[in-house]
Amino acid sequence: MKKIASLLFLFAMVLTSCTGDQGPVGPPGLTGSPGAPGEDGGIIVSSAFEIEVDFNTDNGFSHTEAYGNNFEVHETDVTLVYMSWETIDGKDIWRLLPQSVIFDDGTLVYNYDFTQTDVRFFLDGTKNLTTLDDEWTQKQFFRVVVIPADNLGVDVSNLNAVMEANNITNFEIK
Known part of the structure; x- marks a missing residue:
């Protein structure tokens, strides 16, 4: 042995x-x-802004927002949108879109898409959108973060982690 x-x-x-x-x-x-x-090496800084959106039949339950002159969005950049979902003990809780809400008569989906020049927020799902109460359609707050593709090594479901990784200290209000 x-x-x-x-x-x-x-x-x-x-x-x-x-x-x-x-x-x-x-x-x-x-x-x-x-x-x-x-x-x-240069510091890769993300662009970000916060926006309040009202969804209604006049806008087709959709809102498109141009990034504006303060943003330089490249083809490889990624846009993330977070929605203010609730407030607990005075702290805002943000959720990465898309988010779904299930009702007895269908499903509501908060969603978005983006291009190199703008981001579009929209409601979708099987629920009849015209029957939604104002709490689901009015004064909806979103945070938009444009992340350079070089910075995608972060958990994008966590807004605080995205902000920290991309040197975001505040949001421009639109």
């Missing part, structure tokens, strides 16, 4: 002591960091 244990130990030592090619040199780091000096 001791011989088998000794052979296994010797075999493990041989395998762990092997080395291979060093590999190619990686890209230069930030100026001031150890290693070869490189250029400082």
Whole structure:
């Protein structure tokens, strides 16, 4: 038994002591960091705004909002929309769209789509939208966050995590 244990130990030592090619040199780091000096990387900052929307038959239960001159939205950027869902102990609770509400006579879906120039909020579902009470259609608050594709390594379902990861400290009110 001791011989088998000794052979296994010797075999493990041989395998762990092997080395291979060093590999190619990686890209230069930030100026001031150890290693070869490189250029400082830019901070990728997201654009964000908050908007209040009223849905009704006149607007087809839809609202389109242009990003405006303050935004530079690239084709690879991603737009996320959060809805103020409720307030608990004075704290606003935000949910990532789409969100569904189930009624006895159908389902209401808050949804959105986006282009490089605007974002559209709309109501959808199987519920007759004209029968909805004002609490479901009036004074609906949304937060829109445009995220550069480079920053998508974050849990987008958590608004606070998205804000922190993208250096967002406040929202422009539209």
